[in-house]
Amino acid sequence: MARSSRPRRFHLALNAALLPLAITTLLAYVGAVLWSIRISFSTSRMLPKDDWVGFMQFERLFNTDRWMVSLQHMGILAVVYIGGVLVLGTLMAIFIDQRIKGESWFRTIFLYPFAMSFVVTGLIWQWLFNPGLGLQHAFRELGWESFTFDWTTRQDLVIYAVGLAMVWQGSGTTMAIILAALRGVDEEQWKAARLEGVSKPRYYFSIVLPQIGPAFATSFVLLAVALVRTFDVVAIMTHGGPGDASEVPAKFIIDHLFERNNIALASAASVVMLITVFTVLTPMLYWRSKVQARLEAGH
Numbered sequence: 001m002a003r004s005s006r007p008r009r010f011h012l013a014l015n016a017a018l019l020p021l022a023i024t025t026l027l028a029y030v031g032a033v034l035w036s037i038r039i040s041f042s043t044s045r046m047l048p049k050d051d052w053v054g055f056m057q058f059e060r061l062f063n064t065d066r067w068m069v070s071l072q073h074m075g076i077l078a079v080v081y082i083g084g085v086l087v088l089g090t091l092m093a094i095f096i097d098q099r100i101k102g103e104s105w106f107r108t109i110f111l112y113p114f115a116m117s118f119v120v121t122g123l124i125w126q127w128l129f130n131p132g133l134g135l136q137h138a139f140r141e142l143g144w145e146s147f148t149f150d151w152t153t154r155q156d157l158v159i160y161a162v163g164l165a166m167v168w169q170g171s172g173t174t175m176a177i178i179l180a181a182l183r184g185v186d187e188e189q190w191k192a193a194r195l196e197g198v199s200k201p202r203y204y205f206s207i208v209l210p211q212i213g214p215a216f217a218t219s220f221v222l223l224a225v226a227l228v229r230t231f232d233v234v235a236i237m238t239h240g241g242p243g244d245a246s247e248v249p250a251k252f253i254i255d256h257l258f259e260r261n262n263i264a265l266a267s268a269a270s271v272v273m274l275i276t277v278f279t280v281l282t283p284m285l286y287w288r289s290k291v292q293a294r295l296e297a298g299h
Contacts, residue, residue, distance in 0.1 A: 033274065040267040048263065057268040067269065070247040073159050077230065077248070080163030081170070082223045086216065088167060089174025094204055096175070097182045107179075111172040118169065122236025125165035126152065129237075152238055155245035162246055165233055170226065174219045181215035182208065217288035221281055228273055249273055 040057055042049050061067050092110050096103055113121065128134045129152040139147040151161035185208050193203045209216075231250035238246040240255075249269060257266040 036267040036270050039264055040271050042264050044264040044267075046261040046263070057264050058272070061265060061268045061272065064265075066244055066247060067249070067252055069244050070249045070252045073246065073248055074227065074230075076159050077163050077166070078224075078227055080160060081166045081227055082220065084163065084167040085170045085174050085223055086219060088171040089219065090178050090209070092171065092175040093178035093182055096179055107176075110175050113169045114172040116169065118166075118230075118232035119236055121165055121169040122233040125161065125168070125233075126237045129153075129161055153242065155242055158238055158242065158246045162230075162234055162237060165237060166226075166230070169233075170223065173222065177215050177219050177222075178212065181212035185211060214288050217284055220284060221288075224280060224284075225277070228277055 039048055041053060041055070042051050043053055043056075096106055096110075100106065116124075129149060131137065131148075131150040131153060134149065136147060136149040139149070151157040151164075189207060190203060193207060198207075229250055230248050231254060234240060234246055234248050234251055240247045240251050250273075253266045253269045253273075256262045256269070
């Protein structure tokens with residue numbers, strides 16, 4: 001009896017120790033979300049107001065050209081960033097999965113950009129795209145007078161420059177996730193496939209990759225959350241310009257919250273992004289759990 005009661009007392013003490021953290025999390029995160037939702041239905045400017053105007057702020061939000069442009073840019077970044085990272089990260093993982101020499105060095109090189117913050121990433125790519133200091137200037141000094149790499153000064157290309165910087169920064173994480181999943185695949189499958197005359201590329205893309213769907217789902221969720229939170233790299237690289245050519249929702253929210261003193265409109269935009277995240281991620285997480293359960297049942 002004494003022995004069986006000790007683990008129970010231990011778990012009770014552990015739960016009691018975690019209780020303040022749980023309460024803090026509940027108040028800090030859930031409370032902040034509920035507060036933002038309430039403020040979005042008010043006319044609050046610099047300070048909160050306890051009035052109620054219904055959906056006026058949401059109507060105003062979707063009648064704001066800058067907000068609509070930022071949503072369009074987020075759609076472009078979703079294709080460039082999420083698509084680019086998934087493709088590049090998968091290719092890097094397959095490359096390392098070949099048991100190459102110097103594997104640890106390649107893993108370090110591929111993961112190194114992730115160790116940098118988006119602020120540092122923005123500074124690096126701001127310099128690279130600078131026509132007077134970056135790659136364009138360097139190549140022209142070498143005699144390539146027609147070489148251009150000035151995307152951050154062009155309204156039609158600046159959002160793709162931001163996406164390229166984000167792909168460079170985020171591919172290493174996806175590589176690590178996919179590589180971990182690849183290392184969990186039974187190597188006997190490759191021996192059987194090789195006897196059937198299956199090539200290595202076909203083996204990966206027809207046999208292996210369909211088995212690691214949960215890893216892709218995890219990567220997609222992480223990338224989608226990072227996309228919605230995109231602010232630092234834009235603020236550093238382009239400041240949302242030229243004009244509003246690289247405006248994104250997070251920058252719209254931060255600008256209206258701290259610079260334009262319109263916390264009601266900023267809160268309405270935050271609520272819209274919260275709903276968007278739940279709408280996109282909930283089916284993905286449900287599908288991931290189903291696939292994971294099917295794979296575990298198969299084993």
